[in-house]
Amino acid sequence: MQILVTGGAGFIGSHVVDGVLARGHRVVVVDDFNDFYDPALKRRNTAGFGERANVVVADIRDTASLRSLFEKHRFDAILHLAARAGIRPSTVHVRLYAEVNVLGTLEVLEFAREFGVKKFVFASSSSVYGINQPAPFREDAALLQPISPYAATKLSAEALCRVYHHLHGLDVVCLRLFTAYGPRQRPDLAIHKFTSAIWRGESVEVYGDGTTARDYTYTDDIVRGFLACLDREFGFEIINLGESRTVELRELVRLIEKAVGKKARLRQLPPQPGDVPITYADISKAKQLLGYNPRVGIEEGIGRFADWFREQI
Numbered sequence: 001m002q003i004l005v006t007g008g009a010g011f012i013g014s015h016v017v018d019g020v021l022a023r024g025h026r027v028v029v030v031d032d033f034n035d036f037y038d039p040a041l042k043r044r045n046t047a048g049f050g051e052r053a054n055v056v057v058a059d060i061r062d063t064a065s066l067r068s069l070f071e072k073h074r075f076d077a078i079l080h081l082a083a084r085a086g087i088r089p090s091t092v093h094v095r096l097y098a099e100v101n102v103l104g105t106l107e108v109l110e111f112a113r114e115f116g117v118k119k120f121v122f123a124s125s126s127s128v129y130g131i132n133q134p135a136p137f138r139e140d141a142a143l144l145q146p147i148s149p150y151a152a153t154k155l156s157a158e159a160l161c162r163v164y165h166h167l168h169g170l171d172v173v174c175l176r177l178f179t180a181y182g183p184r185q186r187p188d189l190a191i192h193k194f195t196s197a198i199w200r201g202e203s204v205e206v207y208g209d210g211t212t213a214r215d216y217t218y219t220d221d222i223v224r225g226f227l228a229c230l231d232r233e234f235g236f237e238i239i240n241l242g243e244s245r246t247v248e249l250r251e252l253v254r255l256i257e258k259a260v261g262k263k264a265r266l267r268q269l270p271p272q273p274g275d276v277p278i279t280y281a282d283i284s285k286a287k288q289l290l291g292y293n294p295r296v297g298i299e300e301g302i303g304r305f306a307d308w309f310r311e312q313i
Helices: 011-022 039-047 063-072 094-114 149-168 190-200 219-231 249-260 284-290 298-312
Strands: 002-006 026-031 053-057 077-080 119-125 171-177 203-207 236-241 265-269
Touching: 002 011, 011 026, 011 039, 011 219, 026 039, 026 063, 063 094, 077 094, 094 119, 094 149, 119 149, 119 219, 149 171, 149 236, 171 219, 190 203, 190 249, 190 298, 203 249, 219 236, 219 284, 236 284, 249 298
Parallel strands: 002 026, 002 077, 026 053, 077 119, 119 171, 171 236, 203 265
Antiparallel strands: none
């Protein structure tokens, strides 16, 4: 198979590319290497691909660049991870998030339709569930209440994916990812940021009272979910990928302290707009349809991340 991975230079995307390459597929990576965080980190991610993947620097909103790409290659599947990420920055750069995450997804879907790509896997987010959902979160929740622009853009993109399946028969899976972490994690994300601060003896910024809880999911498990989507037809499906376990923020800090071997200095701050109190995945559908079974628990995963972090400093 020849597979297009958008956003393949990023944290999750580069791991997905590694997984696809390990299967022996041909891969084209599209990424704009924007400055949301240091582009050098993305270049380091792609360096490991070597000549096995064709890395193209392009913005998914650039119609001319995408057309050139689709005219040159015949893709069997698209794994669409390109997006502007992050809850808090989305509250400031609302238009940018809408343009990239919604209109950019529309561009990729349009070319998939025009060039007859059969499979489309979209990286959605647990943030679409928002607030007031009974936990654990199920894909068939009747009323989703996103509370950030980022979450709203992901939900909008899911709707477009559904439309393209309905109108054009595109085989689509929307994977709702629950707080992915692991090596190469973006420096702005909590586990990376906390580990760095504790290691350097700097204060750890904790928003709220420390009781917010997340369903942390190790990258290896996320990748297995993506790869399983390539193995059969689904029509249209929305599937959670999580560990199906919640960890409070204060417990996360304790786990990082243990892995790093240093004590944290906490700095309490008010809750941030757009943050939800809990994420918690019901993964029964993933187990049934993908054979998904998360293998890396948070204790092991934090240890692996700390080992990777030490290697980078």
